[in-house]
Amino acid sequence: MRLVSPRLVRLALACTMALAAAVVSDGAEAMTKIQRVVSPGGLQAWLVQDATVPLVAMAFAFRGGATQDPADKPGVASMTANLLDEGAGDLDSKAFHARLERNAIEMNFSASRDRLQGQLRMLNEHRDEAFGLLKLAVTAPRFDAEPVERIRAQMLSGLRRESTEPNALAGRAFWAAAFPDHPYGRPPGGTLESLPKVTVADLSGYAKNVLARDNLTIAVVGDIDAATLGRLLDDTFGSLPAKAKLTPVADVAAVAPPKQVSVALDVPQTVMLFGGPGLKRNDPDFMAAYIANHILGGGSMSSRLYYEVREKKGLAYSVSQSLIWLDHTGVFAGSTATRADRAAATLATVEAEIRRMAEQGPTAEELDKAKSYLNGSQMLALDTSTKLAGALVQYQLDGLGIDYLEKRPGIINAVTLEDTRRAAKRLWSHGLITVTVGRAQAASTGQPAPAPAPKAHAD
Numbered sequence: 001m002r003l004v005s006p007r008l009v010r011l012a013l014a015c016t017m018a019l020a021a022a023v024v025s026d027g028a029e030a031m032t033k034i035q036r037v038v039s040p041g042g043l044q045a046w047l048v049q050d051a052t053v054p055l056v057a058m059a060f061a062f063r064g065g066a067t068q069d070p071a072d073k074p075g076v077a078s079m080t081a082n083l084l085d086e087g088a089g090d091l092d093s094k095a096f097h098a099r100l101e102r103n104a105i106e107m108n109f110s111a112s113r114d115r116l117q118g119q120l121r122m123l124n125e126h127r128d129e130a131f132g133l134l135k136l137a138v139t140a141p142r143f144d145a146e147p148v149e150r151i152r153a154q155m156l157s158g159l160r161r162e163s164t165e166p167n168a169l170a171g172r173a174f175w176a177a178a179f180p181d182h183p184y185g186r187p188p189g190g191t192l193e194s195l196p197k198v199t200v201a202d203l204s205g206y207a208k209n210v211l212a213r214d215n216l217t218i219a220v221v222g223d224i225d226a227a228t229l230g231r232l233l234d235d236t237f238g239s240l241p242a243k244a245k246l247t248p249v250a251d252v253a254a255v256a257p258p259k260q261v262s263v264a265l266d267v268p269q270t271v272m273l274f275g276g277p278g279l280k281r282n283d284p285d286f287m288a289a290y291i292a293n294h295i296l297g298g299g300s301m302s303s304r305l306y307y308e309v310r311e312k313k314g315l316a317y318s319v320s321q322s323l324i325w326l327d328h329t330g331v332f333a334g335s336t337a338t339r340a341d342r343a344a345a346t347l348a349t350v351e352a353e354i355r356r357m358a359e360q361g362p363t364a365e366e367l368d369k370a371k372s373y374l375n376g377s378q379m380l381a382l383d384t385s386t387k388l389a390g391a392l393v394q395y396q397l398d399g400l401g402i403d404y405l406e407k408r409p410g411i412i413n414a415v416t417l418e419d420t421r422r423a424a425k426r427l428w429s430h431g432l433i434t435v436t437v438g439r440a441q442a443a444s445t446g447q448p449a450p451a452p453a454p455k456a457h458a459d
Contacts, residue, residue, distance in 0.1 A: 034392070034402055037220075039230035041238045045218035046392045046402060047229055050385075054124035056222035059389035061117040061397060063217075063327070064210035066188035067249045075190015076198055077111035079151060080206045084109045084118075086147035088136035093147045096133065105130045107137070113188055114327045116210055117393070121386060124223045127232070135236040138211050143200045152195055159192050166271035166437040169263050170335070173435045174273045177261045178254040178331060212244035213237060219392035221385040251328045253277050258431035263438075270343040270438030271335065274350060276430060278323055278330035279423075281398045287411055288419035289427055290323055294370045295362045296354065296424075297321030297334050302369070308353045309336060315346040325398075332427055340439040351432060358428035361421030375409045 035047045066077040085100070085107050087093040100107060103126040109118040118138075122130035162168035172187050179185035190198070216237060220229055254277040279286050297305035297320050309319045321334030338346045362370070382388045395404050 035226055036402055037226045037229050039233040041234040043213060043233040043237055045220055045229060045233060046396060047226060048221040048388060049225060051223045054223050055385060056122055056124055056127050056224050057385035057389045058120045058220045059393045060216060060218045061115045061393050062210050063115060063215040064246050065112050065114040065116055067113060067183040068206065068210055068247055073194045073198055073202060074186040075195050076202050076206050077116055078189050079155060079198055080203045081109040081111040081116050082151045083143055083147060083203060084137045084141050087142040087144050089140040092144060099133055103129050107134060111188055113184055119386060131232045131236045139239050141207055143203050148200060155190060156192060156195055166265060166267055170271050170273040170435045170437045173261050173263055174275060177259055178433055179252060182252045183249060184329060209245040212241040214242060215244040217393050217396045219389045221389045249328055253329060254331050257433050259433045261435045265437050267438055269337045270340045270436055271337045272347055273335045273435040274432045275331050275333035276433050278332040278427060280330045281325040285423040285426060288415045289423035291370050291415055292362055292420040292424045293321060293323050293332065294374060295366045296357050304353050305350060309346060309349050313349060315342050315349060343436060347434060354428045357424050361424045364417055367417055367420060371412050374412055378408065
């Protein structure tokens with residue numbers, strides 16, 4: 001996101017709020033407005049057309065992501081994404097940013113394990129300029145020496161900060177432990193050792209292999225009609241290669257629990273990350289598992305984990321758990337943090353509550369409350385044009401169908417108590433992969449122990 005003038009910021013914010021109000025006030029009507037647009041050149045997008053305010057938001061994703069990084073150079077995808085708006089075509093970095101800022105255009109890119117994704121947002125009057133700049137970014141990135149070294153330095157600086165940040169260390173250790181011989185186990189943001197080795201040839205090669213029409217998914221929300229969008233899609237993406245050149249990635253399951261990893265770090269609180277094998281999005285039990293997970297630890301203050309860990313025993317300020325689904329696997333993962341001398345008791349409480357859910361499943365009352373919450377909260381979670389566009393991209397990537405928002409309440413309501421109990425047993429009857437980051441000896445001795453440099457080890 002770039003700095004823009006205060007007047008344009010206020011106008012764009014007002015437009016966003018107005019569109020959000022329109023979407024939230026009549027969610028059912030918004031669902032029926034989703035159109036499938038096919039450009040003259042064959043590019044497809046989902047469109048929610050709304051002329052309430054003169055604003056257009058687009059989200060898009062290229063399949064590939066960090067799984068396409070060379071094994072010895074994690075971070076290529078993230079570095080490429082960070083550089084796409086740092087000069088393209090005949091515009092160097094300064095000139096490219098000046099064009100964005102002059103017209104209050106927001107453009108950003110990022111990379112995750114399975115995707116290189118982007119967002120574009122602009123006032124209607126600047127849409128041709130915005131799409132034109134996006135075309136340059138994805139078809140003719142420059143990778144000039146100055147921005148390459150600046151972005152590399154910024155990423156390395158972030159990694160150095162993360163080397164003493166407990167949550168970052170826990171996340172890296174968890175993925176490495178869960179997927180030790182798979183691209184999912186490598187950090188998408190790279191390492192202090194890998195980023196200095198990334199060359200311009202690596203960046204250019206990644207862009208040429210991944211940015212292609214056949215692995216592109218698009219959603220647009222705002223003041224634009226289907227014919228105009230089709231023209232802009234062809235203008236923007238039509239000159240990309242027809243087919244991506246992706247390295248195949250195998251389906252994989254997280255390592256079988258139980259498994260324990262500890263990272264010694266001299267910090268006041270011990271951070272704990274726990275999880276294990278989950279379900280892919282197309283699994284028949286996915287929605288039942290999603291509902292059961294909400295009951296167990298889905299982030300609400302009424303979840304079982306929150307009640308047991310915080311309300312009942314006062315061991316931690318917060319605790320939550322999520323289902324994470326990727327193209328080639330699924331996991332569940334949760335986290336909490338507490339005083340070093342309470343870490344063992346906290347983890348034992350978490351394990352006991354997860355085991356109880358696996359053995360007994362939810363109650364009928366819990367199921368009814370969870371269904372009510374999940375049905376009522378969906379449109380509130382899509383309260384801006386940008387969020388809605390991002391969700392529509394994800395639904396396409398998940399293969400859910402253009403009518404998913406309309407069908408979702410029925411899918412949720414059809415889940416039975418037996419379904420949730422079966423899903424709970426599948427997910428949580430095998431133990432946990434646990435990662436603790438902190439004063440490792442304090443949990444057993446009650447006394448802080450000096451910590452060496454951060455280092456993960458598996459028991």
